[in-house]
Amino acid sequence: MNENRIQILEMLAAGKITAGEAERLIAALDKQPQAAGDSPKSKPKYLRVVVRSEEGHNPNDPSVVNIRVPMQLLRAGVKLASLIPAQARDHVNCAMREQGMPFDLSQIKPENLEELVDQLDELTVDVSQKYSNVKVYCD
Amino acid sequence: MIPFVARVTVRYKRLDFRIWIPLALVWLLLLPVVLILSPLFLIACAAGRVSPLRVLSVCWDILANTKGSQIEVASAGTSFSTYVF
Structure with missing residues (x-):
């Protein structure tokens, strides 16, 4: 489990965020590597x-x-x-x-x-x- | 923007000659010539049924995008290169 995910779970445990917010944050984290993978390859100049x-x-x-x-x-x-x-x-x-x-x-x-x-x-x-x-x- | 500086390098045996050409100055010197030739340009555009503004825009595009062009020729110890900044 990565650091960001642990942080989100800790915030959820501490009651700083709701379960729904935690879910949204984790979903956003999951999307991040995909977005980085989708980045277009630099075009030749x-x-x-x-x-x-x-x-x-x-x-x-x-x-x-x-x-x-x-x-x-x-x-x-x-x-x-x-x-x-x-x-x-x-x-x-x-x-x-x-x-x-x-x-x-x-x-x-x-x-x-x-x-x-x-x-x-x-x-x-x-x-x-x-x-x-x-x-x-x-x- | 159009290029403002070009570098020309010539190497021949031990001679290494490098000159920086201020293109901004060249453009300024060419401006009167362009103005003198503009009636001819307009006539040519009218004859070819081409919009002079479109021609100017394409010419400007070409000029502006020459930045980064590079030509190098080397042969038998002699080399010549130009680089447009």
Whole structure:
């Protein structure tokens, strides 16, 4: 039995609280660990792109490109899609259809874009070749 | 808020060069240019049938959220990095 529970029972025994109050307090105590367990996992703040290449250089000193983009910047960036003028949107739709992607940009709503960026949290892309490695992930 | 400081670091062999750029000053210097170009911006918005306020809001969002951006490039003993605060 934990300390808080003992304290409640002592208060009940001393007549400081009623049985009903004690019950409510114990119920609240029981809920506490659940609430702590339910706490959402911290969201990543950045999208990171790391490219390493050892080609043509000393393997001990590889070429590295490391880019960190705030997720908020991605969120702001995807809002640009809503600014595409109707005429340009038709051109884009047409070009995408020609490439085998029948996709209508006008169907994209800001909430869809938000969802898209939210899903990037889970994203990890790792491409490795003999001398080079590309990694995209959120941190 | 929009970023006010950026740091650029260049390392080449023994040279280690670091410069802090007061972006606040850059924004102030760019303000007259923005004002001069604003009629063109309004015409472009009218032509594209896009609300200028919406464009400004998105641009402001993008600018404000560049805080924390970082770019690092390193190759053969030379490295270059920028960090926006």
